[in-house]
Structure formats: C-alpha cells, structure tokens
Amino acid sequence: MTYFQGINKIQFEGKGSDNPLAFKHYDPKQVVLGKTMEEHLRFAVAYWHTFNANGTDPFGVGTMVRGWDSYDGLDRSKARVEANFEFMEKLDMPYYCFHDVDIAPEGATLQETNKNLDVIVAMLKDNMKTSGRKLLWNTVNMFSNPRYVHGAGTTPNAEVYAYAAAQLKKGLEVGKELGAENYVFWGGREGYETLLNTDMGFELDNLARLYHMAIAYAKEIGFDAQFLIEPKPKEPTKHQYDFDAATTIAFLQKYGLKDHFKLNLEANHATLAGHTFEHEIRTAAINGMLGSLDANQGDLLLGWDTDEFPTDLYSTTLTMYEVLKAGGIGRGGVNFDAKVRRGSFEAEDLFLAHIAGMDSFAWGLKAAAKLIEEKTLDSIVEDRYASFKTGIGAEIVSGKATLASLEQYALQNNPIVNKSGRQERIRLMLSEVIFSV
Numbered sequence: 001m002t003y004f005q006g007i008n009k010i011q012f013e014g015k016g017s018d019n020p021l022a023f024k025h026y027d028p029k030q031v032v033l034g035k036t037m038e039e040h041l042r043f044a045v046a047y048w049h050t051f052n053a054n055g056t057d058p059f060g061v062g063t064m065v066r067g068w069d070s071y072d073g074l075d076r077s078k079a080r081v082e083a084n085f086e087f088m089e090k091l092d093m094p095y096y097c098f099h100d101v102d103i104a105p106e107g108a109t110l111q112e113t114n115k116n117l118d119v120i121v122a123m124l125k126d127n128m129k130t131s132g133r134k135l136l137w138n139t140v141n142m143f144s145n146p147r148y149v150h151g152a153g154t155t156p157n158a159e160v161y162a163y164a165a166a167q168l169k170k171g172l173e174v175g176k177e178l179g180a181e182n183y184v185f186w187g188g189r190e191g192y193e194t195l196l197n198t199d200m201g202f203e204l205d206n207l208a209r210l211y212h213m214a215i216a217y218a219k220e221i222g223f224d225a226q227f228l229i230e231p232k233p234k235e236p237t238k239h240q241y242d243f244d245a246a247t248t249i250a251f252l253q254k255y256g257l258k259d260h261f262k263l264n265l266e267a268n269h270a271t272l273a274g275h276t277f278e279h280e281i282r283t284a285a286i287n288g289m290l291g292s293l294d295a296n297q298g299d300l301l302l303g304w305d306t307d308e309f310p311t312d313l314y315s316t317t318l319t320m321y322e323v324l325k326a327g328g329i330g331r332g333g334v335n336f337d338a339k340v341r342r343g344s345f346e347a348e349d350l351f352l353a354h355i356a357g358m359d360s361f362a363w364g365l366k367a368a369a370k371l372i373e374e375k376t377l378d379s380i381v382e383d384r385y386a387s388f389k390t391g392i393g394a395e396i397v398s399g400k401a402t403l404a405s406l407e408q409y410a411l412q413n414n415p416i417v418n419k420s421g422r423q424e425r426i427r428l429m430l431s432e433v434i435f436s437v
C-alpha cells in the first residue's frame with residue numbers, strides 16, 4: 001500500500017533545479033565544518049502534525065486529503081505507521097517523534113489504551129528495524145483528554161495525578177522499547193488561569209515530584225534517553241509554568257533536577273515568550289542545557305502558536321549559528337513541529353513543506369558555517385569586549401579588582417570613550433553571507 005503515489009525518493013538536485021520535489025540545499029552527505037549535513041541536522045518528522053492533523057480550525061472541519069483516513073480505529077493507526085515510514089524513506093528523514101495518543105487510539109480504560117499502544121509499538125519497532133529509521137523522542141499527551149482540564153502533574157486532583165503518573169510510566173516503557181534518544185515533557189496544562197483558586201507553590205512541588213519519579217523509573221528499567229523539558233509561555237493555559245528557557249532552568253535548579261534534564265526549544269514558543277529562537281538557544285547553551293529543537297516559525301502578526309514550516313533564512317541561519325557555536329545538537333535533532341496550512345491540503349503538500357523546512361535549515365547551516373569560518377561575528381564580538389583583555393578589564397576578569405581599586409581607576413579615567421555597536425552594518429553583512437552560499 002502506498003499513501004504517496006507518484007512521489008519518488010526526493011533527491012538533491014542543487015541550486016539550479018526547478019523541480020519542486022527535489023532538495024536545492026539539503027545534501028545529506030555534504031560535509032560542512034567536518035560533519036555531514038545529515039549529522040548536523042538530524043531531521044525528524046512530527047507524527048501529530050503530519051499524520052494526525054486534519055486541518056480543523058475553530059471555524060471549520062478538516063480539509064486534509066489523507067489516504068489513511070479511509071480507515072477507523074486501530075486500522076487507521078496501522079495505516080499511519082505505514083504512511084510514516086513511506087514518508088520518512090522518501091524524504092530520507094532519519095528520525096520521527098510522537099505523543100502516545102498520536103500513534104494509537106485511547107481506549108475506554110487505561111488497560112485498553114495500553115493494549116492499543118502495545119500493538120502499534122510492536123509494528124513501529126518492526127518498521128524501524130527494516131527501515132533503519134529512529135525515534136528522536138517520544139512523549140505522552142497529558143493535555144487533550146478532559147481529565148486533564150486542571151492539569152496533570154499540577155492538577156489539584158490526586159486521582160488525575162495518579163493517572164498521569166501511570167501514563168508517563170507507560171511512555172517511558174514505550175521509549176525504552178523503541179530506543180528513543182530523548183524523552184520530552186511538554187506541560188500543556190501545567191499552568192494556571194487564576195491565582196484565586198491556585199496554590200502555585202504546591203503545584204510546582206508536585207510537578208517536581210513527578211519528574212523525580214520519572215528519573216527513578218527510567219533508571220529502574222534502564223531507559224537511558226536524555227530527558228527534555230519544552231518551555232512555552234502560554235497556550236493552552238494563560239500562565240504556563242515552563243515559560244521560557246530561563247524560567248525552566250530556574251525550576252530545575254530549585255528542585256535538584258538540573259543534571260537530569262536538557263531543554264527542547266521551539267521557535268514559535270520563543271517568539272510567544274517575546275524572545276527570538278536564538279535567544280532561547282543561547283540561554284540553554286550557556287547553561288549546558290541545549291537538548292533539541294522543534295523547528296517551526298510563528299506569525300508575528302498573530303498572538304498564538306501557528307506552527308508554520310520554517311522558511312525564514314535569517315532565523316534558520318542564526319539558529320544553526322547558535323547550534324554550531326554550542327558544539328552541535330548532541331543527541332537532539334531538528335524536529336519539524338510544524339503543520340501545513342489548512343489550504344495546503346494535498347498529500348504532496350506534506351513533502352513540499354518538509355522540503356522547504358529542510359532546505360531552509362540546510363541553507364542556514366551553510367551560512368552559519370561561513371560566518372564561523374570567516375569569523376565574521378567572532379571578530380566583532382572579540383573586538384567589542386577587548387577592554388577586558390588588558391589593564392583594568394583584565395583585573396576585573398581575574399578577580400583582582402575591588403570596588404575601591406575600580407573607584408581609583410574611575411576617578412582618574414576621564415572622559416570615558418565608548419565605541420559604536422554597528423548593528424545596522426552587521427545586519428547587512430549577515431544578509432550578504434546568507435545570499436552568498
């Protein structure tokens with residue numbers, strides 16, 4: 001059975017090609033700064049957007065034309081598994097990611113749900129073995145089912161907390177079974193609407209308790225995936241607890257969890273938090289917490305999470321610049337947590353969208369590598385902080401300076417001379433590099 005008829009394996013044809021079903025920049029085996037593009041980028045397909053989303057919005061029903069939708073229940077889940085592997089192979093996508101509810105339908109009881117999962121996980125495992133495709137991360141969806149109306153790890157209801165713990169336990173077992181490289185926690189309902197009915201301190205204590213239990217259980221079953229927390233400032237709750245990278249790091253530090261986690265950062269979540277993606281990546285990197293990336297882009301004219309495919313080359317370049325500077329993405333990857341627009345409803349659009357994202361990231365990688373090779377930004381930054389290399393600056397950095405010694409210096413050093421930051425010039429230099437690769 002084929003779900004993407006008429007689409008062959010997507011090949012790299014290079015910049016001159018006008019074939020929409022070909023890569024112009026993503027050449028998996030091309031070496032950039034000592035590693036292949038494939039090794040740098042570790043692309044992943046997000047199961048939920050590609051195989052589950054049907055284009056429904058608050059004003060209308062689904063629009064997507066999908067072969068697997070001619071089935072129901074577990075049969076549809078099986079069809080999605082087949083479609084997933086056909087899709088990954090045709091795009092030469094090495095990884096995929098999913099929530100438990102994306103791959104198998106929830107049953108009437110926890111027992112039934114777990115049974116459904118077992119059937120599909122076995123099928124995924126077989127397909128992974130024959131295709132060599134891998135699981136970048138899995139997670140459990142503790143936000144869609146109405147039981148999670150007031151949260152999962154931060155619910156005021158201990159019965160719901162217990163259910164969430166059981167779901168999480170199964171998620172860790174599934175991750176182990178499929179050899180997931182990472183395990184993600186995104187707290188969809190871990191936040192609140194109003195303090196008038198909320199004990200924030202208690203909710204955060206409980207969330208930390210759940211994470212400690214997860215660490216203990218992963219150790220018990222020998223699941224050695226990297227745990228990742230994915231920050232998001234709002235939506236669905238008004239105040240999401242894992243607001244951004246800095247907030248999440250502070251939480252992990254407070255509860256003694258920092259050594260067990262890294263961050264899964266998403267571009268659209270960064271912009272919702274009022275940050276750039278590169279700000280979030282830098283914040284994680286300087287704290288040793290860069291884990292993985294959810295690649296997408298938001299619409300700056302809209303205040304919600306639009307999860308569009310990433311095509312902004314300035315952003316993909318600066319993202320890959322941060323990743324290269326941080327020494328690479330490690331066990332993480334670039335997961336397309338992105339959905340085609342409601343009007344892009346043909347199956348072929350799934351390919352065109354992923355090609356757009358993969359090419360934009362490959363383009364960004366090449367530009368970032370050039371920025372690094374030519375030390376374009378490094379020399380600017382080095383020069384900007386040069387006053388800390390010698391004299392009074394060196395004394396500050398070495399710890400020799402005191403308030404009194406600095407006062408003495410300041411009293412004699414008159415006038416102070418500052419240098420221009422040259423931001424506009426640097427932006428143009430960036431454009432020149434992007435369009436030269």
Ligand code: XLS
Pocket residue numbers: 099139184186230232266294305337
């Ligand atoms: C939603 C999140 C979610 C996580 C995984 O906004 O991006 O999809 O990546 O639960």
Ligand code: CA
Pocket residue numbers: 230266294337
């Ligand atoms: Ca995400």
Ligand code: CA
Pocket residue numbers: 266268269305307337
């Ligand atoms: Ca999102």
